[in-house]
Amino acid sequence: MFGRKSRKSKQQKSVSVKVEQLAPDTAIDESKLIEIKDDIILARLNQAVPEIACVLSAGSQAVGSAYQAVLPVASTIPPSRDTKRAFFGLFQKKSMAALSTTSGALSTASSLVFGVAALIVGQKYMSDIAKGLNRLNDGINRIASFQQNEYKSKVEALIIRITVILTHKTELLFNTDLCERTLVELSSIEGECAQLLGQANEALEGYTRLKIKDFKKYCDTVREIQPWVECQNRLLAALYYVSDLKYVLSRARGRVSREFCRSLFNNYFVRTEKVRGALKSWHELETKIFKIDIVEFKRKRGGVDAFFHALPALVKKKNKYRDLPEGMGELILEQIKDNAFDYAAWEEDPFDRDLEIYIRDGKVFMLAEHVDEERETSQEEPIEEPVSA
Numbered sequence: 001m002f003g004r005k006s007r008k009s010k011q012q013k014s015v016s017v018k019v020e021q022l023a024p025d026t027a028i029d030e031s032k033l034i035e036i037k038d039d040i041i042l043a044r045l046n047q048a049v050p051e052i053a054c055v056l057s058a059g060s061q062a063v064g065s066a067y068q069a070v071l072p073v074a075s076t077i078p079p080s081r082d083t084k085r086a087f088f089g090l091f092q093k094k095s096m097a098a099l100s101t102t103s104g105a106l107s108t109a110s111s112l113v114f115g116v117a118a119l120i121v122g123q124k125y126m127s128d129i130a131k132g133l134n135r136l137n138d139g140i141n142r143i144a145s146f147q148q149n150e151y152k153s154k155v156e157a158l159i160i161r162i163t164v165i166l167t168h169k170t171e172l173l174f175n176t177d178l179c180e181r182t183l184v185e186l187s188s189i190e191g192e193c194a195q196l197l198g199q200a201n202e203a204l205e206g207y208t209r210l211k212i213k214d215f216k217k218y219c220d221t222v223r224e225i226q227p228w229v230e231c232q233n234r235l236l237a238a239l240y241y242v243s244d245l246k247y248v249l250s251r252a253r254g255r256v257s258r259e260f261c262r263s264l265f266n267n268y269f270v271r272t273e274k275v276r277g278a279l280k281s282w283h284e285l286e287t288k289i290f291k292i293d294i295v296e297f298k299r300k301r302g303g304v305d306a307f308f309h310a311l312p313a314l315v316k317k318k319n320k321y322r323d324l325p326e327g328m329g330e331l332i333l334e335q336i337k338d339n340a341f342d343y344a345a346w347e348e349d350p351f352d353r354d355l356e357i358y359i360r361d362g363k364v365f366m367l368a369e370h371v372d373e374e375r376e377t378s379q380e381e382p383i384e385e386p387v388s389a
Contacts, residue, residue, distance in 0.1 A: 017048075017049045017069050017070070019051035019069045020067065021066070021067050022065075022068055028066070029367075032367050033358060034366050034368055035365050036364045038123070044112070045364065047112060047116075048116040049069060049113065049357075051069070052067075052357070052359060056359065056362060066360045067358070068356065068358055070354050070356050071116065071117035071354060072117060072354050072355075118251065120366055121355055122248045122251065123169060123170070123173070124366065124368060126245065129241050129245055132241055133159055133163045133166070133238070133241055134163065136237055137156065137159045137160060139234055140231075143231070151196070151231070154192075154196060155196055155231050155234065158193055158196065159234065159238055162186075162238065165185070165186070183249055186242055189242055190239065190242045190243070190264055193242060194239060194268055196231075196235055197232065197236060197239060200228050200231050201271060201275045203228050204225065204229065207221065207225050207228075207279070208278040208282040212286060215299070218286055218290060219328055222331050222332060225279070225335060226331050229334065229335050232275075236265075236268065236269065236272050240262075240265050240343060243262040243264065244258075247261040258349055276338070279335055283336045284336070294333060294336075299322055299324055355367075
């Protein structure tokens with residue numbers, strides 16, 4: 001019951017949002033509730049749906065009661081000049097007269113509802129992106145000593161630049177000039193990210209052409225490869241986050257396809273997957289040469305070593321093998337597995353589903369289909385801190 005519902009039917013010209021009181025025994029998935037605390041967003045929500053303002057103003061009379069409202073998001077309406085005007089009016093706080101439509105495609109009330117739903121979804125979307133970028137930056141800091149220190153610094157600086165942009169998420173949506181400048185900057189960051197990712201792919205591809213016959217040399221090469229793999233993973237994820245951030249900000253300015261915003265990422269994703277496939281094949285060949293058991297993290301003895309352990313091996317089979325150097329098995333597994341980031345988890349477009357609002361004890365919540373694992377134990381974090389607009 002409490003999931004955002006897909007709206008595939010054609011939208012009417014006017015939208016009426018009902019705020020319904022829920023039965024006391026209604027089941028609620030608390031882990032998916034995210035409180036909306038931003039004063040600006042709450043003000044827009046109250047303006048778009050006055051019934052919500054009435055529930056909030058009821059005070060003690062509404063304590064213990066829960067209410068639900070479903071807001072259609074902007075993607076459920078056909079693109080038009082009126083839609084863009086509704087967004088601009090909402091974000092720039094234009095007068096009600098400026099929001100009125102001339103063609104009748106949208107009423108003023110409807111445009112406010114569509115706009116505030118898209119605003120709330122956009123805020124949640126950008127919050128998820130910010131958390132993901134923070135994890136990427138932490139991962140860069142944990143990368144071991146890297147010969148390409150200048151390269152590593154560029155990767156770290158790039159991720160920080162994107163993170164800094166997201167420190168004022170509300171302003172990005174409400175300030176048109178700032179949003180436009182940010183989109184230009186994001187395109188520049190996207191180009192730099194792609195260039196660094198291309199460099200990582202070339203470096204890793206070079207390693208896959210090596211033919212190594214010395215086990216110690218193989219181990220040294222695996223250690224050299226690991227920082228490149230770490231950077232490759234994070235750059236591809238950063239490229240994905242940038243494309244989605246561009247999508248969110250572009251949606252606030254008019255209709256744009258997610259595919260268009262992801263075009264550069266999609267090209268580099270295919271290229272990176274090919275490199276990772278080549279790296280996996282290289283490891284399979286080398287581990288076969290050196291008789292390495294990746295599952296057990298051990299290597300079959302050979303040469304003189306096998307000769308001296310022939311008799312003990314008759315007593316205990318495990319004497320045929322020797323352990324891999326510490327941490328080597330984990331590195332090999334890391335380098336042969338599929339990409340570390342699950343992009344499939346981010347495939348659903350949040351702008352394609354209606355937004356479910358939940359009001360309880362004087363607080364307003366949005367219901368999210370997907371809540372980051374780090375958030376499941378803490379629902380008190382707001383979507384965004386109040387920012388003057």
